[in-house]
Amino acid sequence: MLAYLHIPFCDSKCPYCAFNSYENKHALKKAYMYAITQQLRFELEHFQVSQQSIHSLFIGGGTPSTIEASLYAPFFEILMPYLCKDAEITSEANPHSATKQWLEGMYALGVNRLSFGVQSFDAQKLRFLGRNHTREIAINAISLASTIGFKNLSLDLMYGTSLDTLKRLKEDLSIAASLPINHLSAYALTLEESTPFFNRTNLTNDSERMAKQFVQAIIQAGFPQYEISNFGSYESVHNKGYWKGENYLGIGSGAVGFLNNRRFYPTKELESYTKNPLSQSTETLSEEELHAEKIFLGLRSCVGIALSHFTPKEQVKVNVLLKEKKLTCKENRVYNRNYFISDEIALYLSLP
Ligand SMILES: C[S@@+](CC[C@H](N)C(=O)[O-])C[C@H]1O[C@@H](n2cnc3c(N)ncnc32)[C@H](O)[C@@H]1O
Ligand code: SF4
Known part of the structure; x- marks a missing residue:
């Protein structure tokens, strides 16, 4: 946490x-x-x-x-x-x-x-x-x-x-x-x-x-x-x-909290936050959104993505990228070698 x-x-x-x-x-x-x-x-x-x-x-x-x-x-x-x-x-x-x-x-x-x-x-x-x-x-x-x-x-x-x-x-x-x-x-x-x-x-x-x-x-x-x-x-x-997608408390006006599949947004408006700091809106993320976010964050960083996270369709594309040496694989995790193209790779994996 x-x-x-x-x-x-x-x-x-x-x-x-x-x-x-x-x-x-x-x-x-x-x-x-x-x-x-x-x-x-x-x-x-x-x-x-x-x-x-x-x-x-x-x-x-x-x-x-x-x-x-x-x-x-x-x-x-x-x-x-x-x-x-x-x-x-x-x-x-x-x-x-x-x-x-x-x-x-x-x-x-x-x-x-x-x-x-x-x-x-x-x-x-x-x-x-x-x-x-x-x-x-x-x-x-x-x-x-x-x-x-x-x-x-x-x-x-x-x-x-x-x-x-x-x-x-x-x-x-x-x-x-x-x-x-x-x-x-x-x-x-x-x-x-x-x-x-x-x-x-x-x-x-x-x-x-x-x-x-x-x-x-x-x-x-x-x-x-x-x-x-x-x-x-x-x-x-x-x-x-x-x-890595860990949960986080988000305290303060304009902070964001995250718990499992929900994000919490305390108000950004300073006066109303000081009057009522417990008021917040909630967003529930779908399985697909959580899945895509893990890939997006894993590709942009040294954290990588577990091979088991990918759907069969994505795995086919991951294999292509591994062959082209755009991705590497170590201990069943996949890592991006060039962070500058992380968005392109994420997009390629998300295409039907
Ligand atoms: C939220 S600021 C907080 C740090 C501190 N207030 C400061 O600015 O010195 C964190 C960092 O975000 C970066 N940043 C803020 N706005 C940006 C923008 N429009 N484009 C690129 N970097 C930005 C700056 O490098 C900044 O140091
Ligand atoms: S306005 Fe404030 S938070 Fe934003 S970059 Fe400048 S000092 Fe940092």
Whole structure:
């Protein structure tokens, strides 16, 4: 079992970002942090969670570092008995709000992994992406986290913007690789609906060649790829749990929970969530949807797919792909060799 906590606050809203987060609702922070404790109590019963059975908590956003560490304490107090002793406890953070006080406070609460939203170390690219930190702020925040004692550190880089050249991407990578991190995520800029970037031209660079060269450079820099966008000598327990189809609690406004064949959606609207954190909508997934999702996630990551999962029709196609060396098979599991074509393979397998 996994747990996800969503923090829908940011210091400023980036023009490309469609995540449920607000830059102008800081007055609701205290009420929100109380509301998540109410929902957590409810979900622990609802999911019938046993003690010491949650092996990963991920605090995402939004920007978790916009909430002072002490406000997380009541949430941790309730969750602690349900966490395994060696649970991975990750929080996302923005370089500019991950202060010494916040880092020390989160470390004291038991957070043992941080994922920093860096995107780039290049001043021009940071401006283009509307980010409010500098190269120095990012480097200092990550170094400080390491000094405080965080062993597992990750950072996010963004590629596929119109400013990118391979040289520029490699410069970002070389700074990243010089920092005390053991994990890196690289995301291609997506122009999301209802964001200022949507429908604007000349913002992206869709060069597949450059994307592939960047991925190769990341691997060569010592970060093995274990999913389409994730790299590192440390493989996140949380990420892998999602790709394996494990159940997860989803706490917070805009979070998603998953139990067997149902997804739960607490309201995205912040005011109504703080007033009534237990109200949520439910979606029931069909056998076919669950089947397709397992294939989709398995092909995009190192998790792979059990041979026995495929229908006889799919197995015929899997055999073709194995012969063509597009897939490999080890101990009765099938693995994709090239994550860039995972969607095409999933589509091919789903065709009648
Ligand atoms: C939800 S954000 C949280 C991290 C933190 N708030 C930050 O941005 O620094 C997680 C990551 O998603 C990625 N992301 C968000 N919107 C994106 C988009 N439109 N295209 C590509 N990546 C995106 C960014 O790399 C970001 O670091
Ligand atoms: S990318 Fe991160 S900091 Fe920017 S608006 Fe989205 S969640 Fe907030």
